[in-house]
Each structure stands twice: as structure tokens, then as C-alpha cells.
Amino acid sequence: xxxxxxxxxxxxxxxxxxxxxxxxxxxxxxxxxxxxxxxxxxxxxxxxxxxxxxxxxxxxxxxxxxxxxxxxxxxxxxxxxxxxxxxxxxxxxxxxxxxxxxxxxxxxxxxxxxxxxxxxxxxxxxxxxxxxxxxxxxxxxxxxxxxxxxxxxxxxxxxxxxxxxxxxxxxxxxxxxxxxxxxxxxxxxxxxxxxxxxxx
Numbered sequence: 705x706x707x708x709x710x711x712x713x714x715x716x717x718x719x720x721x722x723x724x725x726x727x728x729x730x731x732x733x734x735x736x737x738x739x740x741x742x743x744x745x746x747x748x749x750x751x752x753x754x755x756x757x758x759x760x761x762x763x764x765x766x767x768x769x770x771x772x773x774x775x776x777x778x779x780x781x782x783x784x785x786x787x788x789x790x791x792x793x794x795x796x797x798x799x800x801x802x803x804x805x806x807x808x809x810x811x812x813x814x815x816x817x818x819x820x821x822x823x824x825x826x827x828x829x830x831x832x833x834x835x836x837x838x839x840x841x842x843x844x845x846x847x848x849x850x851x852x853x854x855x856x857x858x859x860x861x862x863x864x865x866x867x868x869x870x871x872x873x874x875x876x877x878x879x880x881x882x883x884x885x886x887x888x889x890x891x892x893x894x895x896x897x898x899x900x901x902x903x904x
């Protein structure tokens with residue numbers, strides 16, 4: 705899948721500071737919208753407009769103009785929660801929950817967003833994209849990621865109080881933080897302060 709010029713999402717810390725987070729994959733971008741269990745408090749997908757807003761922020765090119773039914777929003781939340789559990793199990797080396805794999809596979813088996821060429825030569829999406837098409841696209845991206853060459857590089861941010869998941873696509877493969885301007889910078893500040901305290 706192509707990326708937008710500036711890949712990643714703009715997120716906000718608990719203090720309100722904005723920072724860029726690039727999880728490296730469309731399916732992992734969906735995990736920033738909420739999740740199962742304790743991540744439910746971060747839920748942002750309640751109605752069709754919320755899903756359309758997420759699509760606007762995602763790496764899809766161009767942003768699909770979606771016709772979304774309320775049931776499709778619920779379906780995206782179900783897919784996201786299943787994907788969340790599978791990805792976390794994957795990063796921990798644990799068995800992937802079979803019901804969640806079935807949810808992802810069922811979504812991936814449906815028709816996905818289909819690219820097309822517009823009369824002016826630009827890229828567009830064929831037909832009338834729906835929430836189901838979007839879910840299938842996300843699910844197929846998840847299948848590609850979890851079975852592809854970067855599957856072993858799916859990680860959780862190294863900060864103890866951060867749970868963002870990303871795939872490290874850098875050449876050296878040593879990425880530790882969700883974002884250098886957020887958790888990476890906080891780590892630098894803490895390290896500097898600890899060093900200064902030791903020197904005193």
C-alpha cells in the first residue's frame with residue numbers, strides 16, 4: 705500500500721502535546737482508535753463519521769469517500785479488537801487466539817478497496833467504497849504484515865507507560881520507541897536527569 709507524503713498519525717500525549725507516530729502499517733494505525741479491555745477508554749469509533757475521520761488520517765491514498773453503515777462501524781471495532789489481541793500475542797511469542805484469527809480472516813476474505821485510474825490520471829477508488837471494503841483492506845494488510853518479512857519486527861514501545869504498537873521497517877532494525885519526539889525524548893530527558901543526579 706502506498707504511503708502519504710508524511711507517513712504517520714498525529715497523536716496527543718496525556719499532557720496534550722502533539723507528536724507524530726508512524727506505526728508502519730495501515731492495520732496498526734487502526735489500533736490507535738481504541739481496543740479491548742483496558743484500551744476501551746481510548747475508543748473513538750462510535751459512528752460512521754468517526755470511521756471516515758480515521759480514514760482521512762490513515763495512510764490510504766487517496767482518502768476513500770466511504771458509505772458507512774452503523775453496523776460496519778461495529779464490525780471495524782470487532783476487527784480492531786481481534787487484531788489487537790493477535791498482535792499482542794504475536795509480540796509476546798504466545799499462541800494467537802483462534803477466534804480472533806477467524807475474525808481477521810473472515811474480514812480479509814471480503815472484497816477490499818479496489819484502486820482505479822481517474823480520467824485525469826490520478827489514483828482513485830473504484831465503485832462506492834463502504835466500511836466493509838475498508839475492513840477487508842485493513843484485514844488483508846494485517847495478514848500481509850503478520851505473515852511477511854517484517855513480522856518479527858512488530859513491537860510495543862519500550863516505554864513502560866506506552867502501549868503503542870509499530871513495525872520497525874528501519875534498515876538497522878533497532879527502533880525502540882513509538883516516536884522519538886515523544887517517548888524517545890522522554891527517555892533522553894530521564895537519562896540526562898539521572899546522570900546529573902549521579903554527578904551531584
